[in-house]
Amino acid sequence: MTNILVFIDTPTAQPGKAQRELLTLGHRLGEPVVALGAPASDETVAAYAHLGATAVYAPAGALDGTLIAGEAAFVAEASQACSAAAVLLPNSADGKEIAARVGIKLSAGVITDAVDVTADLSVTKSVLAGGYTVTARANQGSPVITVKPNSVEPTEAIPTSPEVTTLEVTDAGPAARVTNTVEKAVSARPELQDARIVVSGGRGLDGDFTPVEQLADALGAAVGASRAATDAGWIEHSYQVGQTGKTISPQLYICAGISGAIQHKAGMQTSQVIVAINSDEDAPIFEIADFGIVGDATTVLPQAAAEIQRRKG
Numbered sequence: 001m002t003n004i005l006v007f008i009d010t011p012t013a014q015p016g017k018a019q020r021e022l023l024t025l026g027h028r029l030g031e032p033v034v035a036l037g038a039p040a041s042d043e044t045v046a047a048y049a050h051l052g053a054t055a056v057y058a059p060a061g062a063l064d065g066t067l068i069a070g071e072a073a074f075v076a077e078a079s080q081a082c083s084a085a086a087v088l089l090p091n092s093a094d095g096k097e098i099a100a101r102v103g104i105k106l107s108a109g110v111i112t113d114a115v116d117v118t119a120d121l122s123v124t125k126s127v128l129a130g131g132y133t134v135t136a137r138a139n140q141g142s143p144v145i146t147v148k149p150n151s152v153e154p155t156e157a158i159p160t161s162p163e164v165t166t167l168e169v170t171d172a173g174p175a176a177r178v179t180n181t182v183e184k185a186v187s188a189r190p191e192l193q194d195a196r197i198v199v200s201g202g203r204g205l206d207g208d209f210t211p212v213e214q215l216a217d218a219l220g221a222a223v224g225a226s227r228a229a230t231d232a233g234w235i236e237h238s239y240q241v242g243q244t245g246k247t248i249s250p251q252l253y254i255c256a257g258i259s260g261a262i263q264h265k266a267g268m269q270t271s272q273v274i275v276a277i278n279s280d281e282d283a284p285i286f287e288i289a290d291f292g293i294v295g296d297a298t299t300v301l302p303q304a305a306a307e308i309q310r311r312k313g
């Protein structure tokens with residue numbers, strides 16, 4: 001039996017696509033054992049049992065009071081408890097930091113930005129801002145791997161009745177402590193990093209993101225932005241795509257009024273299909289676009305949104 005530990009950062013009764021992708025990959029490599037990032041409830045255990053988790057580890061108390069350190073200690077303890085052959089985590093900023101700390105605790109190799117993992121634990125990953133794809137293998141310990149969303153098609157699993165083990169996290173070490181939290185405003189849109197479709201806007205939007213948001217809502221997409229747009233305060237920094245923003249690989253990336261600077265491309269050029277809307281036919285973004293529209297974004301975006309709404313009826 002080869003146990004593959006899958007870390008679920010935010011356990012929920014209705015696991016999202018990125019979590020189901022990790023479970024599917026765990027199944028492909030062995031027996032997926034789930035490490036919940038919060039104390040277990042009947043609902044969360046049932047949800048991951050439905051996805052075929054063969055065992056569940058959960059912390060005795062909440063882990064979010066210590067920034068990352070508590071999660072890393074818990075994942076390392078869960079990995080040792082089930083003798084995991086590999087640990088899979090989300091490719092978020094937190095996921096990568098947890099992976100790094102787990103790698104140190106377990107003296108194990110860490111591989112980020114994975115887009116595929118084969119049975120011999122060879123990892124296909126993007127490097128150099130998504131410009132190249134390479135195959136990598138950890139040469140020490142059980143590899144700790146962060147997996148990009150939209151890399152695996154989630155499949156149905158045979159439901160299980162997993163044993164639930166509660167772990168006391170003892171090794172969090174000195175850590176920064178959270179003293180106050182502010183709830184993020186709830187959005188009906190998908191999370192930027194998990195979304196199948198992303199509509200992004202840049203400086204060419206001239207301060208008004210309404211057309212980007214309307215097309216995103218027509219497509220059920222997430223909204224993204226260039227740094228020029230976030231620096232100008234037109235939209236929050238959490239929406240920034242690129243080298244110093246989020247790295248995403250949606251199935252469809254639509255960008256409007258974005259020139260295609262190397263730092264922006266670093267965050268989106270592994271998207272499966274790229275559609276660019278720009279008034280300058282020589283804009284660099286057209287070099288990597290699958291479809292290009294030379295036009296005014298403030299005209300093209302509303303037309304696209306209206307046509308999609310019309311076809312949806």
Ligand SMILES: Cc1cc2nc3c(=O)[nH]c(=O)nc-3n(C[C@H](O)[C@H](O)[C@H](O)COP(=O)(O)OP(=O)(O)OC[C@H]3O[C@@H](n4cnc5c(N)ncnc54)[C@H](O)[C@@H]3O)c2cc1C
Nearest residue numbers: 202203204226227228242243244245257258259264279297
């Ligand atoms: C260390 C570092 C890190 C960085 N990290 C990031 C990052 O993470 N993400 C990021 O995005 N940038 C990043 N940048 C900034 C990056 O270099 C660019 O400055 C930025 O991406 C430009 O944003 P933009 O394409 O919206 O603006 P611009 O480059 O000004 O392009 C605007 C585009 O809009 C077009 N346009 C104008 N009007 C219209 C219209 N009406 N309709 C359609 N098109 C129109 C123009 O033709 C132009 O191509 C970083 C820079 C540095 C130095």
